[in-house]
Structures are given as C-alpha cells and as structure tokens.
Amino acid sequence: xxxxxxxxxxxxxxxxxxxxxxxxxxxxxxxxxxxxxxxxxxxxxxxxxxxxxxxxxxxxxxxxxxxxxxxxxxxxxxxxxxxxxxxxxxxxxxxxxxxxxxxxxxxxxxxxxxxxxxxxxxxxxxxxxxxxxxxxxxxxxxxxxxxxxxxxxxxxxxxxxxxxxxxxxxxxxxxxxxxxxxxxxxxxxxxxxxxxxxxxxxxxxxxxxxxxx
Amino acid sequence: xxxxxxxxxxxxxxxxxxxxxxxxxxxxxxxxxxxxxxxxxxxxxxxxxxxxxxxxxxxxxxxxxxxxxxxxxxxxxxxxxxxxxxxxxxxxxxxxxxxxxxxxxxxxxxxxxxxxxxxxxxxxxxxxxxxxxxxxxxxxxxxxxxxxxxxxxxxxxxxxxxxxxxxxxxxxxxxxxxxxxxxxxxxxxxxxxxxxxxxxxxxxxxxxxxxxx
DNA sequence: CGACCAATTGAATTGATTCAAGGTCCGTGG
DNA sequence: CCACGGACCTTGAATCAATTCAATTGGTCG
Numbered sequence: 084x085x086x087x088x089x090x091x092x093x094x095x096x097x098x099x100x101x102x103x104x105x106x107x108x109x110x111x112x113x114x115x116x117x118x119x120x121x122x123x124x125x126x127x128x129x130x131x132x133x134x135x136x137x138x139x140x141x142x143x144x145x146x147x148x149x150x151x152x153x154x155x156x157x158x159x160x161x162x163x164x165x166x167x168x169x170x171x172x173x174x175x176x177x178x179x180x181x182x183x184x185x186x187x188x189x190x191x192x193x194x195x196x197x198x199x200x201x202x203x204x205x206x207x208x209x210x211x212x213x214x215x216x217x218x219x220x221x222x223x224x225x226x227x228x229x230x231x232x233x234x235x236x237x238x239x240x241x242x243x244x245x246x247x248x249x250x251x252x253x254x255x256x257x258x259x260x261x262x263x264x265x266x267x268x269x270x271x272x273x274x275x276x277x278x279x280x281x282x283x284x285x286x287x288x289x290x291x292x293x294x295x296x
Numbered sequence: 297x298x299x300x301x302x303x304x305x306x307x308x309x310x311x312x313x314x315x316x317x318x319x320x321x322x323x324x325x326x327x328x329x330x331x332x333x334x335x336x337x338x339x340x341x342x343x344x345x346x347x348x349x350x351x352x353x354x355x356x357x358x359x360x361x362x363x364x365x366x367x368x369x370x371x372x373x374x375x376x377x378x379x380x381x382x383x384x385x386x387x388x389x390x391x392x393x394x395x396x397x398x399x400x401x402x403x404x405x406x407x408x409x410x411x412x413x414x415x416x417x418x419x420x421x422x423x424x425x426x427x428x429x430x431x432x433x434x435x436x437x438x439x440x441x442x443x444x445x446x447x448x449x450x451x452x453x454x455x456x457x458x459x460x461x462x463x464x465x466x467x468x469x470x471x472x473x474x475x476x477x478x479x480x481x482x483x484x485x486x487x488x489x490x491x492x493x494x495x496x497x498x499x500x501x502x503x504x505x506x507x508x509x
Numbered sequence: 510c511g512a513c514c515a516a517t518t519g520a521a522t523t524g525a526t527t528c529a530a531g532g533t534c535c536g537t538g539g
Numbered sequence: 540c541c542a543c544g545g546a547c548c549t550t551g552a553a554t555c556a557a558t559t560c561a562a563t564t565g566g567t568c569g
Contacts, residue, residue: 145428153428168421197409203416204381210423215358215366217430218470257431
C-alpha cells in the first residue's frame with residue numbers, strides 16, 4: 084500500500100528549519116489537491132491537524148458579521164498553516180490558485196510542542212508586523228511592503244509572481260481592489276516596477292520600494 | 297533571604313488556566329515597579345524572559361522608520377507578555393500607568409513549551425482578531441469593539457476603566473486621538489455610553505455597541 | 510466570435526486627518 | 540486657598556486619501 088503521494092517527498096526540499104523539524108516529528112499524509120477557491124477548512128470547523136503547502140497558494144481569512152473580508156495571510160509552498168488556539172477554527176482557509184496540501188499529524192510522545200512553538204511564535208511576529216502595516220501605513224506603503232515581502236518569500240530579487248487577484252491583495256492590505264490597481268499604476272509611473280502581465284511584477288528599484296512615501 | 301516580593305503571591309488570584317499552568321512551571325522573580333511611560337524592554341533587546349503583570353497596564357508597541365507608532369496590545373493584571381520569535385524583541389513594552397511586573401523563568405526539564413504554546417496560540421488569535429479590526433472596520437466600529445473587549449477583560453458588565461490615554465487608544469485602533477475623541481462623543485450622543493470622567497466609560501447599551509455601524 | 514470575469518481608469522463622494530483654537534484637569538508654588 | 544502652568548482632551552473647519560459608483564478595457568475559454 085505504498086503510493087507516491089503518501090511518501091514525504093517534499094521533506095528534502097524544505098528550507099525552513101522550523102518546518103523541517105516539525106516534519107521530522109510528524110506523520111505526513113497524502114497530498115490533496117484543492118481547486119481554485121475551494122475551502123480547506125471553514126470557520127467553526129474542528130481544529131487540530133496542521134497543513135503543509137506542497138504547491139500553490141492558500142489564503143487565511145476572516146469575515147465581519149456583514150461580510151467584509153480580511154485576508155490574514157497567504158501561504159506558499161513549504162509553509163505550514165492551520166494552528167489555532169481553541170479547538171475551533173476562527174478563520175477559514177481557501178485555495179487561491181489550485182494548491183496541493185499535505186496534512187501533518189503529530190507522532191506520539193515526541194516533542195511536538197517545542198517544534199510547533201517555534202512556528203507559532205514566528206507566525207505571531209508576522210502578524211504583528213502586519214498590524215503595523217494595516218494600522219499605520221498608507222496605500223502606497225502597504226503595496227510596497229507587500230511586494231517586498233513577496234520578493235523575499237519567493238527568493239527572487241526582481242520578479243514577483245502574483246498568484247492571487249487584486250481583490251485578495253486588497254483584502255490583505257485593508258484596501259479596495261481599485262486602490263490596489265491605482266497604486267500599482269503609481270509605482271509603475273514612478274519607474275519603480277514594471278507590470279509585464281497582470282500576475283507579474285518586475286521590481287526595477289527595490290530601494291525605492293522600501294522608501295515609498 | 298526570603299522577601300515578600302519573591303513569593304509568588306499572585307498565583308492564587310490568577311484566573312486564566314494557561315497562565316496558572318505556566319506559573320506552576322516557572323520560577324517567579326520579584327515584582328518590579330515601572331513608573332508611567334517607563335520602558336520594560338526596548339526594540340532590539342535580548343528576548344527570553346516572560347513577564348507577568350501584577351497590577352497596572354502595559355502596552356506593546358512598534359514604530360515605523362519615520363516614527364509612527366502602532367500599539368499591538370495592552371496587558372493588564374494577570375496577563376503574560378514578552379514572548380518573541382527570535383532572540384531579539386521586535387517590539388517594545390512600556391508601562392502605561394505605573395505597573396508591577398514579575399519576571400518568569402522556566403524551570404529546567406519541565407514541559408514549558410506546551411504551556412507556552414497555549415499562550416502563544418491565544419496571542420495569535422487575539423492579534424488576528426485585531427487584523428480584522430484594523431483592516432476592515434471604520435472608526436466607530438473600532439471604538440465599539442475596543443470598549444467591548446475591555447468590558448470583557450475587566451470582567452465588568454457596564455463600567456470600563458481607561459488607564460491609557462487617547463493617544464494610546466488611537467495608536468491601538470489605527471486612528472488619531474482627535475478621532476477617538478469624536479467617536480466617543482458620537483457614542484455618547486447616541487446614548488450608548490456615558491463619559492463620567494476622562495478615564496471611565498459607562499456602557500448603557502452593550503447590544504448597541506456590538507451593532508454600531 | 511461572443512460571453513464573462515477581472516482589471517483599469519475616471520469622477521464624485523466621504524470618512525478620517527490635519528491644523529487650529531479652546532477647555533478641563535491637576536499639581537505646584539505663592 | 541487660589542492662581543498659574545502644563546498636559547491632555549475636546550471641538551471646529553478645511554483638507555485629503557481612499558472609497559464608491561460607473562464606464563471601459565483586457566484576457567480567457569467555450
């Protein structure tokens with residue numbers, strides 16, 4: 084009963100030491116494919132398992148009572164997501180662009196908590212960074228910070244792929260999709276970026292991005 | 297060498313099971329008093345110890361390069377703060393109103409990580425909640441949510457004490473202090489709250505608060 | 510090709526900020 | 540005890556950044 088998908092093929096390609104450590108302590112399940120916009124878990128679902136992104140992009144979101152959406156985070160290949168405080172998810176996870184997800188289950192008796200703590204603390208740091216962005220940055224600064232974050236996470240030094248659409252970016256940055264569009268135009272007009280296609284940004288001047296008004 | 301302040305007097309009065317569990321696994325130091333606006337730890341300081349608030353209020357903040365401030369959280373008596381991802385604090389902690397802080401150090405060999413994980417995950421949940429507030433709520437909603445949060449955390453059902461000043465609230469909610477002032481006036485005019493003094497809110501209609509436009 | 514969905518762009522509006530002027534509170538010293 | 544000074548808070552008026560509403564363009568897929 085050995086199938087390819089149950090074998091932890093991804094382990095060797097994971098860079099992040101926290102994730103590597105976690106993988107070593109867990110029993111990876113098979114990879115499941117989630118088509119664009121499909122739900123990985125819903126708000127209110129039982130929490131518990133962790134998820135490893137094998138490929139593709141997922142978004143973690145919350146809704147207000149009247150349906151406004153905040154995208155808390157995006158996760159790419161190699162990222163682990165799904166840990167929650169209580170036994171219920173207060174946010175929901177969706178595939179952005181068709182993503183392969185592997186479920187991770189803790190191996191009994193191992194120091195799983197230590198490994199998970201490292202990831203949780205880093206998640207906390209990320210989110211706190213995002214508080215500063217949402218609370219104290221203007222539209223241009225938000226977009227610039229987003230592009231720089233993607234540059235770094237995609238390990239590229241000038242081309243950023245945008246697997247998510249304007250609406251997702253807007254809900255991540257606390258803007259409207261029209262504003263996202265306009266800000267990109269401003270950055271283009273200032274010769275800081277190029278927009279060769281709708282899902283691709285070429286960064287001409289990363290320093291300028293970091294100093295956008 | 298037994299002094300009153302080194303004895304963990306607070307343990308018995310702590311409600312939060314996560315904090316109780318953590319206290320049981322740690323060696324509480326003595327209580328230090330931090331006067332108003334004094335720094336508990338600075339950005340860039342070595343991280344490591346955890347801190348338990350004995351009395352008073354503290355704020356956790358971050359600054360942008362040009363000095364804008366985001367208050368990430370407030371902590372009151374019984375709250376634990378100070379955990380960070382790396383070995384350096386990326387935010388700084390200050391006393392808001394004169395606070396007593398006890399340092400907690402892990403006892404060797406105990407399951408400290410498990411205990412800390414619970415707290416970290418809850419912190420994560422809190423911060424994610426705050427993302428929704430900063431990203432998708434208007435000024436009135438932000439203020440209403442803040443008051444309701446304080447109501448709950450102060451375990452009161454109609455009177456909220458505001459140990460922090462307008463500026464702190466503004467930087468917590470991603471507003472200016474003038475807007476905070478104006479929003480409070482709006483809520484007063486709508487007969488949802490009373491403002492018997494500058495550091496005190498009486499909630500007349502908590503349901504209305506939860507439904508503020 | 511036509512239909513549909515996403516993205517862009519423009520114009521008008523608005524919510525929050527900025528700038529400016531008072532007001533309140535509180536501690537200190539005459 | 541009261542006057543003064545300073546810090547914080549409130550309120551008003553003008554401004555501005557971002558949103559809303561509306562139209563158009565672009566891209567993709569049957």
